[in-house]
Amino acid sequence: MGALSLNDIGLKYGTDKSSATHDYLSFYEFFLEKKRNSQVSILEVGVLDGQSLKTWEEYFPKAKLVGVDIAQGAKRFEGGRIAIEIADQSNIEQMCAVALKHGPFDVVIEDGSHVCEHQITTLKTLFPFVREDGIYIVEDLQTNYGDMLVDYRGVSSITCVDYLKMWLDLRVADDQIDIGKVEDAFLRTYGRAIQSITFYRRACLIKKDYRNVAFSYDSVLVDDKVHAKSKGVTVLAHLSFVGDVYNANGCANGSAAGSMREVQGLSISSSLGVLQYKAMGLDGAWTDWVDEGAFVGTRGKSQFLAGLAVRVKGNREKTLTVRTTCRFGDGGAPATAVDGEECRSGDGRPLCAVQVDLAPRA
Numbered sequence: 266m267g268a269l270s271l272n273d274i275g276l277k278y279g280t281d282k283s284s285a286t287h288d289y290l291s292f293y294e295f296f297l298e299k300k301r302n303s304q305v306s307i308l309e310v311g312v313l314d315g316q317s318l319k320t321w322e323e324y325f326p327k328a329k330l331v332g333v334d335i336a337q338g339a340k341r342f343e344g345g346r347i348a349i350e351i352a353d354q355s356n357i358e359q360m361c362a363v364a365l366k367h368g369p370f371d372v373v374i375e376d377g378s379h380v381c382e383h384q385i386t387t388l389k390t391l392f393p394f395v396r397e398d399g400i401y402i403v404e405d406l407q408t409n410y411g412d413m414l415v416d417y418r419g420v421s422s423i424t425c426v427d428y429l430k431m432w433l434d435l436r437v438a439d440d441q442i443d444i445g446k447v448e449d450a451f452l453r454t455y456g457r458a459i460q461s462i463t464f465y466r467r468a469c470l471i472k473k474d475y476r477n478v479a480f481s482y483d484s485v486l487v488d489d490k491v492h493a494k495s496k497g498v499t500v501l502a503h504l505s506f507v508g509d510v511y512n513a514n515g516c517a518n519g520s521a522a523g524s525m526r527e528v529q530g531l532s533i534s535s536s537l538g539v540l541q542y543k544a545m546g547l548d549g550a551w552t553d554w555v556d557e558g559a560f561v562g563t564r565g566k567s568q569f570l571a572g573l574a575v576r577v578k579g580n581r582e583k584t585l586t587v588r589t590t591c592r593f594g595d596g597g598a599p600a601t602a603v604d605g606e607e608c609r610s611g612d613g614r615p616l617c618a619v620q621v622d623l624a625p626r627a
Contacts, residue, residue, distance in 0.1 A: 270294060274323050280316035282376075282404075289404065290320075292465050296400055296472065300371060301325060308332075308367065310354050310387060311376035312339040318347055331367045333360075333377075355383045360390045368394035373401045379408040380417050384425035389451045392473070398460075399473045403429070407467045429469055433462050440506060440565055457506075483512040484521040486590045486599045486620045495622040496585070497536030502619065503529045503564045516620040520592055527569040527615040530562025535623050539581045545572030545609055570616040572609030574602065577623070586626050592618035 272290040275283030282289040304327045309317060312334035321330055322345070330347045332339060333354065343349040348367065352359040354377045364370075373395055375387050384403055395401050408417035409424035418424070431449075435442055435456030447453045458475035482504065485492060495515055502517035503509050504526040510517055519526030533542055540557040547569055552561045556578070562570050575589045576582070582604065589606075592599045594614030602608035610616065 269323075271297065271320070271324050275317070275320045278316045278319045278323075280320050282317055282320070287404070287467055289465070289468055292468070293402070293470070296463075296470060297324075297372065302327060303371075304328070305371035306331070306367065306369070307372045307374070308363075308370045308391070309374045309376060310334075310391075311378075312336075312342060312349065315339075315342040317374075317376065318342055322347060329367075331363070331370075333363055335377075354378065354387045355380075357386065357390050360387065364391055364394040369396045369399070370394055371396050371399045373399075374404065375402065376404045378417075379405045380419040380421075381409060381414075381424045382419035382421035385421060385423075385428050388425070388428075392451075392455065392471075395473045397473060397475060401471045401473065403469045403471075405467055406469060426469075429462065429464075432456065432459075432471075436462060440567060443565060482507070482510045482518050482521055482526070483514055483516055484518045485514060485516045486518065486592060486618055487588075487601070487622075491588055491624050492620075492622050494624040496624065498540075498621045498623050499534045500531060500619060500621060501533075501560075502531040503562070505529060505567065505569070509564075515622055516618070518592075518618040518620075520617045525594070525617045527617050528562070528619060529566065529569055530560055530564055531570070531573075531619065532558060532560045533575065533621055534558050537581070537585070537623065539577050539579070539585060540575060540587065540621075540623065541578045542573065542575040544570050544574075545607070547571045547613065547615060551607075571613065572607055573616065573619055574605055574607045575621050576605030584626055586624055588622045588624070590620040590622075591616055 271294040272284050275290045281287055306329045307321055308331045310333045312332040318332050332349045333352050335353050340349050350363045352363050373391050392401050406426050409426040444456050460472040460474035463470045498515035499513045500517045501511045504519045507526050534557045541554045543552045543554045544561040545551045575587050577585045577587050589602045589608045590599045591608045593610040600608050
């Protein structure tokens, strides 16, 4: 006989998360099943009569479980793999103390007071303690609507659903919204640091995708004698999903951080002030030649470059040579051009890395 489903276990213990009432558990199992036999850490805000804690305890046989409630009586459910903390979910310091003691968490279920301000505050407080690839669930969002909102709004000017919709806009719109201009610090931090927001009847499930890694975009494409002799070339490039990166080694490498970041625009400078360049968009149109320091292309418009040409201006071309190296798409060998030749994508793939070397002629 196979293991019971999450909903069957919920029916066994009488939790209102089962199909007998809210019918959350069949929805949750789609996301939680692969974690079932792992040593996960689960936090649930709102203990009440302990039915859902018993459900989690049976479904996750190796899990560490933490229940949080404002009522002292919740302590009666403590024991075995279940810890109970008495805290007010509207009190940031108390909730942080719980999270610091027991976190980080693989799953957080917020099933507390259902008051809008408490839902939002708890989300902002606990989501930073959710692990990468972890899950945060907000339950009973029907309290944000209709007659129920009269009793559950609290002092918040917006509902939790309104707040989640703001988050949804930032995730779906992606780089079409300037996230740097978002006033809310939580949304600036996590607006694009999630894999998905999934709304369900009366609930919302958020899957985290936050990689706190310091990416470097300055690795060179060609490290040889020409590059070693290069005369102080700097590149400022606007990369998709990243923004402006500035490197003093003549290279902006959007393919160096483990995933491709396309070049939307750039500017180039040198210590000798002798460069000119032009860029080509994906439509095949080239910009005019510009002197170094000028920006060509776009920022934040999801319009990528597909070609670059760089030359030495005036009489300095007799003594100096410039090499342009580009990588297009998500792999393959870089392409190279010299002295104003066009370095361009042969198959329409976008530019994702560029290196410019200015050296004395041999």
